[in-house]
Amino acid sequence: MNDGYRVLALDDLERLTSTDGTLTLLPLRRTIGFRPFGVNAWLGAHAGDHVIERHREQDGDEELYVVVRGRATFTLGDETFDAPPGTLVHAPPGTLREATAADDDTLVLAIGAKPGKAWEPSAWEDFYVAFAYRAAGRVDEARALVADTLARHPGTWQGPFNAACFEALEGDDDAAFAQLGLAYERAPTIISKYAPGDGDLARLQSDPRWQELFG
Amino acid sequence: MTHVHVDELDRIELDDGFEWRPVRRRFGIRAFGVNVYAPGASGRVVEEHSESQLGHQEIYLVLRGRALFTVDGNDHELGPGELVFVRHPSLRRGAVALSDDTIVLALGGKPGVAYAPSAWEAMFAAVPAAREGRWADAIRMHEEALVEQPGSAPLLYNLACMESRGGRPLDALLHLQRAVALDPKWAEYAAKDTDFEPIRAEPGFPG
Numbered sequence: 001m002n003d004g005y006r007v008l009a010l011d012d013l014e015r016l017t018s019t020d021g022t023l024t025l026l027p028l029r030r031t032i033g034f035r036p037f038g039v040n041a042w043l044g045a046h047a048g049d050h051v052i053e054r055h056r057e058q059d060g061d062e063e064l065y066v067v068v069r070g071r072a073t074f075t076l077g078d079e080t081f082d083a084p085p086g087t088l089v090h091a092p093p094g095t096l097r098e099a100t101a102a103d104d105d106t107l108v109l110a111i112g113a114k115p116g117k118a119w120e121p122s123a124w125e126d127f128y129v130a131f132a133y134r135a136a137g138r139v140d141e142a143r144a145l146v147a148d149t150l151a152r153h154p155g156t157w158q159g160p161f162n163a164a165c166f167e168a169l170e171g172d173d174d175a176a177f178a179q180l181g182l183a184y185e186r187a188p189t190i191i192s193k194y195a196p197g198d199g200d201l202a203r204l205q206s207d208p209r210w211q212e213l214f215g
Numbered sequence: 216m217t218h219v220h221v222d223e224l225d226r227i228e229l230d231d232g233f234e235w236r237p238v239r240r241r242f243g244i245r246a247f248g249v250n251v252y253a254p255g256a257s258g259r260v261v262e263e264h265s266e267s268q269l270g271h272q273e274i275y276l277v278l279r280g281r282a283l284f285t286v287d288g289n290d291h292e293l294g295p296g297e298l299v300f301v302r303h304p305s306l307r308r309g310a311v312a313l314s315d316d317t318i319v320l321a322l323g324g325k326p327g328v329a330y331a332p333s334a335w336e337a338m339f340a341a342v343p344a345a346r347e348g349r350w351a352d353a354i355r356m357h358e359e360a361l362v363e364q365p366g367s368a369p370l371l372y373n374l375a376c377m378e379s380r381g382g383r384p385l386d387a388l389l390h391l392q393r394a395v396a397l398d399p400k401w402a403e404y405a406a407k408d409t410d411f412e413p414i415r416a417e418p419g420f421p422g
Contacts, residue, residue, distance in 0.1 A: 003302070004287060004301070004302055004303035004305075004306045005286045005287060005299060005300060005301045005302060005303065005306055005308070006299070006300045006302070007284075007286075007291045007293070007297070007298070007299045007300075008297070008298060008300075009296055009297045009298070010276075010296045010297070010298070011296060032274075032300045032302075033302070034272060034274065034300060035272060035326035035327065036247065036271070036272050036323070036324025036325055036326050036328075036330070037246065037247040037322075037324050037330065039274065039322060061246065062244060062245065062246050064238075064242070064244060064247075064249055066276075066278070066320060068276070068278060068295070068296055069295065069296060074218065076217050076218075079217060081218060083218065084220070085278070085279070086220050086221040086222065086278055086279065086318065087218055087219070087220050087221075088218060088219055088220070088221065088238060088242075088251075089217060089218040090217055090218065090242040090244065091217070107296065109276065109320075111247060111249060111322060112246070112247075113246035113247050113324075113330065114246055115245035115246040115329075115330070116245065116246075116329050117246075117329050118327050118328050118329045119246075119324070119329075119330075
C-alpha cells in the first residue's frame with residue numbers, strides 16, 4: 001500500500017445518518033479524496049428505508065446509481081421499477097428520482113457531476129456529514145466542519161442557511177438568526193420559500209426576529 | 216431506457232482477453248467515465264495499464280465474484296463491495312478474475328477538468344465491426360467520435376487503420392498524416408503496423 005492508491009471495502013466507511021433518520025450516507029468521496037466527480041454510497045439498513053431521497057438535481061447534474069447489494073425500488077419520473085444487485089440506473093438532469101430499499105442491507109452507489117463543467121466538491125456533502133456528527137454527539141467536530149465549509153464556499157446562500165439550521169438545532173438562536181439573515185441577504189426569494197417549511201428552523205418561528213425577517 | 220442490468224449490457228471481447236461492457240455510451244453519460252468489465256478468454260478483467268496519458272484517477276469496485284488486483288506491483292484480492300482507488304495516474308494497475316462471474320465497475324476522470332469521453336471508447340466499440348470486416352461501420356464509429364474530438368491523434372491513427380484495410384487508401388493516408396502532424400510518434404507505429412500494408416508505398420506515407 002502507498003499514498004498513490006488505496007484499497008477498502010464500502011463497509012469500512014463511516015455510516016452517517018441524516019438528522020431525521022431517513023438516510024444513511026457512506027461518504028466514499030471525501031474519505032478517499034476522489035476529485036474528478038461525486039461518488040458516494042447510501043445504505044438502507046431495513047426494507048423501506050430510503051436509499052436515494054426524493055429530489056431533482058436542479059443544477060444540471062446527471063447521476064448514475066448502481067445497486068451493489070440488496071434490492072431497491074426506484075422511481076424516475078413516472079416510472080417505478082425493481083432494481084436487483086447489478087442494476088444501473090441513469091437519471092438525467094432535472095428528473096425527479098427516489099429509491100427505497102426493498103430488502104434489508106441494501107447498498108446503492110451514487111455517481112454524479114454536471115456535463116461540461118469541471119467538478120468541485122459540493123458543500124452539501126460536508127453539511128450532511130456535519131449534521132450527522134452533531135446527531136451522533138460529535139458536536140465539536142460538527143461545528144469545526146461547518147466553519148470550515150463556510151470558509152471554503154463563500155458568497156453562497158446554502159452555506160449560511162445550513163449553518164442557521166445547525167445553530168438552531170444547537171439552541172444558539174442568536175447565531176442562527178445571524179446566519180439566516182446572511183442567507184436571506186444573498187437569496188431572499190429562495191430563503192422565503194424554504195425557511196418556513198424547514199423543520200430545523202421551526203422553533204425560531206415564534207421569535208420576533210422571524211417576523212422582522214420574513215414579515 | 217433509464218436502467219439496465221450489468222448482464223444486459225453489450226459485451227465486447229477485446230484482444231487482450233477481457234470483456235468491456237460499455238455503460239457511459241449506453242446511457243450517453245457526458246459528466247463522468249463509467250464502464251463495466253468482465254473476464255474474457257484470458258481471465259483478465261482489467262487490462263494492465265496506467266492512466267499517465269489521460270491523467271485520470273480511477274475507482275474499481277467489485278460488484279460480483281472475486282478479482283486479484285495488482286497495483287504498483289502489489290497484489291490485493293477483492294470481493295463484492297470492495298474497491299481500489301488509484302489516485303496517481305502513473306501507477307500501473309490491472310486485475311484477473313478469480314471466478315467466472317466476476318464483474319468490476321470502473322469509474323474515471325481527471326481532477327479539475329470537465330469530463331470528455333476518451334478516444335479509446337470509440338476504438339473499443341469498433342472492435343467487433345473491424346473483427347468482422349465491416350469496415351464501413353468501424354469507420355463511421357471513428358468519424359462520429361472525431362466530430363467531438365477532432366484533435367485526437369489516436370482516433371485519427373485508428374481511423375486511418377480502418378480506412379487502409381477498408382479500401383479507402385487516400386482517406387487513410389490523409390488521416391495518418393494528420394495523426395503524425397499532431398504527434399510524430401505515430402509515424403514510428405505506422406512503420407511497423409501491418410494495417411498500412413495497402414498504402415505503405417503511397418507517396419506521402421510517413422517515414
